[in-house]
Every structure is written in structure tokens, then in C-alpha cells.
Amino acid sequence: xxxxxxFRLHRPTSIEEAVGLLAEHRDDAKLLAGGTDLLVNLRHGLxxxxxxxxxxxxPGLDRIDCSPEHGLTIGALSTLESLATHPxxxxxxxxxxxxARTISGPTLRAMxxxxxxxxxxxxxxxxxxxxxWRQACGFxxxxxxxxxxxxxxxxxxxxxxxxxxxPAFLVLGAEIKLLSVRGERRVPLDRFFLDDGLRKFDMxxxxxxxxxxVSATRAHLRGVYSKLRIRGALDYPLAGxxxxxxxxxxxxxxxxxxxxxxxxxxxxxxxxxxxxxEGLRANDEDAIExxxxxxxxxxxxxxxxxxxxxxxxxxxxxxxxxDALREMGERGP
Amino acid sequence: MQKEALRLRxxxxxxxxxxxxxxxxxxxxxxxxxxxxxxxGCDDGSCGACTVLLDxxxxxxxxxxxxxxxxxxxxxxxxxxxxxxxxxxxLAFISEGGLxxxxxxxxxxxxxxxxxxxxxxxxxxxxxxxxSNNSCRCTGYGRIVQAVRRAAGAPEETx
Ligand SMILES: Cc1cc2nc3c(=O)[nH]c(=O)nc-3n(C[C@H](O)[C@H](O)[C@H](O)COP(=O)(O)OP(=O)(O)OC[C@H]3O[C@@H](n4cnc5c(N)ncnc54)[C@H](O)[C@@H]3O)c2cc1C
Ligand code: SF4
Numbered sequence: 416x417x418x419x420x421x422f423r424l425h426r427p428t429s430i431e432e433a434v435g436l437l438a439e440h441r442d443d444a445k446l447l448a449g450g451t452d453l454l455v456n457l458r459h460g461l462x463x464x465x466x467x468x469x470x471x472x473x474p475g476l477d478r479i480d481c482s483p484e485h486g487l488t489i490g491a492l493s494t495l496e497s498l499a500t501h502p503x504x505x506x507x508x509x510x511x512x513x514x515a516r517t518i519s520g521p522t523l524r525a526m527x528x529x530x531x532x533x534x535x536x537x538x539x540x541x542x543x544x545x546x547x548w549r550q551a552c553g554f555x556x557x558x559x560x561x562x563x564x565x566x567x568x569x570x571x572x573x574x575x576x577x578x579x580x581x582p583a584f585l586v587l588g589a590e591i592k593l594l595s596v597r598g599e600r601r602v603p604l605d606r607f608f609l610d611d612g613l614r615k616f617d618m619x620x621x622x623x624x625x626x627x628x629v630s631a632t633r634a635h636l637r638g639v640y641s642k643l644r645i646r647g648a649l650d651y652p653l654a655g656x657x658x659x660x661x662x663x664x665x666x667x668x669x670x671x672x673x674x675x676x677x678x679x680x681x682x683x684x685x686x687x688x689x690x691x692x693e694g695l696r697a698n699d700e701d702a703i704e705x706x707x708x709x710x711x712x713x714x715x716x717x718x719x720x721x722x723x724x725x726x727x728x729x730x731x732x733x734x735x736x737x738d739a740l741r742e743m744g745e746r747g748p
Numbered sequence: 749m750q751k752e753a754l755r756l757r758x759x760x761x762x763x764x765x766x767x768x769x770x771x772x773x774x775x776x777x778x779x780x781x782x783x784x785x786x787x788x789g790c791d792d793g794s795c796g797a798c799t800v801l802l803d804x805x806x807x808x809x810x811x812x813x814x815x816x817x818x819x820x821x822x823x824x825x826x827x828x829x830x831x832x833x834x835x836x837x838x839l840a841f842i843s844e845g846g847l848x849x850x851x852x853x854x855x856x857x858x859x860x861x862x863x864x865x866x867x868x869x870x871x872x873x874x875x876x877x878x879x880s881n882n883s884c885r886c887t888g889y890g891r892i893v894q895a896v897r898r899a900a901g902a903p904e905e906t907x
Contacts, residue, residue, distance in 0.1 A: 417791055419770040419771070420770060421750070421768065422770050423750045424769035424770070424813065424815050424816070447813075447816070450812065450816065451793055451808075451811055454811040454812075454813070458791060458792065469816055471816055471817070520878075521877070521878055521881065522796065522799060522806040522807065522859060522862075522882075523793065523881050525805050526807060526811070648877070648880035648881075649880060
């Protein structure tokens with residue numbers, strides 16, 4: 416049994432109070448949403464805050480508003496299950512629901528939130544272990560140590576970003592809203608994630624993610640999410656590919672986008688995919704192969720899991736990308 | 749250590765205790781209330797042995813703070829049925845042999861109960877998906893799935 420370390424729990428009842436607490440305690444505070452990532456990490460000594468700010472009693476953060484006219488806004492505290500079972504989102508933004516449904520199982524989805532999912536800590540087999548294990552096998556750069564065991568000599572941490580929703584939101588060009596006592600700022604999601612497993616996000620310790628927004632212009636794109644994992648349920652992705660596109664009446668690709676997760680420290684859009692595919696026929700195998708090759712080339716999985724070899728994860732990225740583009744071309748959402 | 753009075757409705761009765769902020773719901777149930785039917789497995793949310801119901805929905809109590817669910821109503825396996833008055837689901841687990849060592853059973857029964865609330869007559873696929881946060885290391889799941897489907901009124905399967 417590994418007990419939770421001692422901390423002071425704050426239960427603000429308004430969003431202003433919540434950001435006030437974050438401003439007061441800064442690096443010594445952590446936000447608690449569903450707790451499915453944070454509480455595990457606290458147990459393992461991966462985070463050691465003195466203050467936990469629970470969002471459970473902050474009203475108004477769990478709304479999902481979805482319409483083809485106004486687009487999609489999702490409150491950060493919406494549960495993964497409410498998103499996975501939302502008929503309106505499934506109809507208008509299918510790639511999001513497809514990604515949400517692959518996350519763990521229904522009990523965990525009813526606990527985990529969208530905000531917590533986007534702000535998930537990066538993962539590595541040298542890191543997601545108990546304190547005892549890490550002490551015995553050697554601490555690493557990401558926590559308590561000085562060297563990276565995956566890329567010795569590197570000053571960066573290569574732990575993999577392993578959230579499933581981020582790539583789905585990336586292909587829809589989503590933005591997020593961050594709130595602090597200094598005010599609100601909107602950040603395009605593709606600029607939120609940093610390519611460094613230590614810093615992870617463009618988010619200060621006093622900021623709170625309040626909303627994810629997708630423009631109405633991205634409604635009714637076809638969408639696919641494919642995920643590589645050991646078991647058919649429960650597991651985090653070891654590689655994930657989200658794809659979205661509009662297939663015009665004549666059967667041509669428009670606004671096509673691909674994004675990858677779990678193959679590097681941040682999820683990212685496959686740059687160049689949109690330009691290659693724009694206006695081409697959806698059965699243009701040559702173009703599809705070029706994009707699949709690009710996705711594979713840009714993915715950079717490292718030895719951060721014992722479950723699968725990086726080369727295999729990379730191979731599957733290419734196959735997922737190819738199959739997703741074919742599937743979108745062949746049939747509806 | 750910060751302690752605070754906690755009031756929670758557990759299995760229908762209001763329970764009160766002075767509880768530290770960092771106590772998990774699992775520890776509160778097992779250590780403060782001595783309701784040891786809820787099992788401690790992995791302590792990191794991956795096995796489902798600690799599943800309880802919170803207002804009728806399944807919840808992993810090892811990664812839930814006791815102070816994190818104010819005003820909610822908790823059901824543990826002790827509240828799911830009594831000796832001599834077992835629930836239909838518990839009886840189906842017995843008649844179908846849906847357990848061996850029994851360690852995962854409290855969590856399985858509660859997660860299955862929550863599933864049947866959502867989907868009264870689930871298919872085999874839906875039962876498997878519905879119980880996918882609960883691991884069993886003995887039965888191979890076949891008989892558990894069968895038990896849940898029997899409790900939901902599915903006809904007996906011939907081997
Ligand atoms: C067994 C198991 C399986 C899992 N499988 C998957 C999987 O397949 N795919 C997947 O993507 N995830 C998986 N997860 C991870 C996790 O459960 C989900 O990603 C979940 O959505 C996290 O949300 P949460 O609300 O529980 O986050 P929390 O644990 O509450 O928070 C996570 C992090 O985000 C921060 N945070 C939370 N909300 C906000 C906010 N509004 N603003 C700023 N920061 C915030 C917290 O401070 C913390 O650092 C799994 C977890 C477990 C235990
Ligand atoms: S990638 Fe290196 S520094 Fe990062 S968690 Fe793994 S071993 Fe540690």
C-alpha cells in the first residue's frame with residue numbers, strides 16, 4: 416500500500432476563488448479535476464504540492480455546447496463519458512467522440528475530465544513508477560534525478576504525451592481558454608503543447624484551462640481516430656492518429672488534417688498533410704501514401720515503454736494514417 | 749496534518765468522521781468505517797477492485813479523495829445486499845460461478861449494477877465494455893459476463 420502524501424485541500428466555490436488560490440500558492444499548488452492522473456502521481460511522489468485546489472465545487476465548468484451554427488465549446492470539467500456519449504458532438508465533430516471512446520473504460524471516463532486529459536502529465540517507464548522503484552532503479556531527469564535513461568546525455572525529457580483527445584482537437588483547429596488573475600487568454604491548441612517532457616505546456620502555474628473551442632466552420636468533417644495499445648481497453652495509447660477531412664461532392668479531399676499522439680513529448684499536427692491532399696481525389700493512393708510516409712517520418716517514439724518497440728509504433732503510425740485517409744474517402748463520418 | 753469533519757451518506761446512513769485532507773475514499777471506507785468489502789488492489793486506478801457507487805455511478809475509490817465528493821451518496825458492496833437477502837446480481841454471480849478467489853467480486857458486482865442501470869439488457873459486447881475497468885485474474889471473464897447477462901434476464905447459455 417502506498418499512502419497519499421499530506422496536503423491541504425482547497426475547495427473553491429467560484430472560478431475567481433480558484434484562480435486566486437493558484438495565484439497565491441503558484442508552484443506549490445496543483446489543480447485537481449477528476450484526479451485520475453494527479454492522485455496516482457501524488458502517490459508515486461511525482462508531484463509534491465502542499466496545496467491541492469479541487470475544481471469539484473466550481474459551478475459552470477462542465478457544460479458542452481454544440482451546434483453546427485456556433486461550433487463546439489466544452490467546459491474543462493466535462494467528463495470524458497459525457498463527451499463520449501454526446502449525440503450532438505458525435506453528429507457534428509465525430510473525431511472527438513471516437514477518440515473519447517477509446518479512453519480506458521466507462522468508470523474511469525465518468526471520473527476523468529477533458530481539461531485533465533489535455534493537461535495529462537507525459538509518460539515514461541522510468542517515471543510512472545513508485546518512489547521505491549525509482550529509487551532502486553535510479554531517478555531520472557524528469558523527477559529527482561539528473562540524467563535521462565532513455566536518451567543519456569540529453570538535456571530534454573522524452574517522456575511521451577499520452578492523451579487521446581489532443582490529436583482529435585488538433586485536427587479540428589481547436590483553441591483553448593486559459594484564465595488567471597491576470598485575465599483570460601486564448602491559445603491555439605497546436606501552440607499549447609511544448610516539445611519537452613519537462614515543461615510540457617504553454618501554461619503558467621497560476622493558469623486554469625476553462626474551455627476548449629472548435630469553430631463551426633469545422634463541423635461535419637469526417638473523422639477517424641486510431642490507437643495502438645496492448646489491450647483492447649484500459650490502456651494509454653502507444654501511438655495514436657487522428658484524421659479529419661471534408662470530402663466534397665466530387666469525392667475530393669478538403670481541409671484534411673492529421674495529428675499524432677504518444678509518439679513524442681507533445682501531440683502535433685502532421686505539417687504539410689493539408690497542402691498535399693487539398694483538392695485531390697479521395698482515392699488518390701499516391702497522395703495517401705505520401706501523407707502516410709510523412710506522418711511516419713515526423714513521429715519520433717522513443718524507448719519510453721517496455722510494451723512495444725519504437726520502430727513498430729512508428730510503423731503503425733504510417734499504417735493508421737493511410738487507413739484513416741482511405742476510410743474517410745470511402746464512407747461517411 | 750490538516751483534518752476536517754467529513755459527513756457522507758454511506759449505504760443509506762449518514763456517517764461522520766474527522767478525516768485528513770489527503771485520505772482517499774478507499775481508506776476512509778476501509779479504515780475509518782471498517783467497511784472492508786471494498787478491496788485495495790493496485791492503488792493506482794488500473795484494477796477496479798476498489799469500485800464503489802457514487803450516486804449510482806461506478807467510481808474508483810482509490811483515486812478519489814474522501815473530501816472530494818461532498819454531498820454525494822456512496823454504496824459499497826455491504827450496501828448491495830445482505831446475507832440471506834442477496835441482490836439478483838449477486839445471486840447470478842453465485843449460480844453462474846462468476847468468481848473464484850472473490851477479490852474482484854465486490855467491484856465487479858457494483859460496476860455491473862451501474863452498467864445495468866444504464867443499459868438494462870446489455871449484449872455480451874456491452875457487458876465486456878461496461879466492465880473493462882475491472883480486472884479478474886482467475887475466471888477468464890466468461891462466467892462473469894454470463895452472470896451479468898443472466899441477472900439482466902438473458903436466457904441460460906448451453907455449453
Ligand atoms: C487505468 C488508467 C487508464 C487510463 N487510460 C487513458 C487512456 O487510455 N487515454 C488517456 O488519454 N488517458 C488515460 N488515462 C489518464 C486519465 O485518466 C485521463 O486522461 C483523464 O482525462 C484525466 O483527467 P482528470 O480530470 O482525471 O485529471 P486530473 O488527474 O485531475 O489532472 C491531470 C493534470 O491536469 C491538471 N489539470 C486538470 N484540470 C485542469 C484544468 N482545468 N486546467 C489546468 N490544469 C488542469 C492537473 O493539475 C493535473 O496535473 C488513464 C488513467 C488511468 C488511471
Ligand atoms: S524520457 Fe528520460 S528524463 Fe524523461 S521520464 Fe524517461 S528516463 Fe526520465
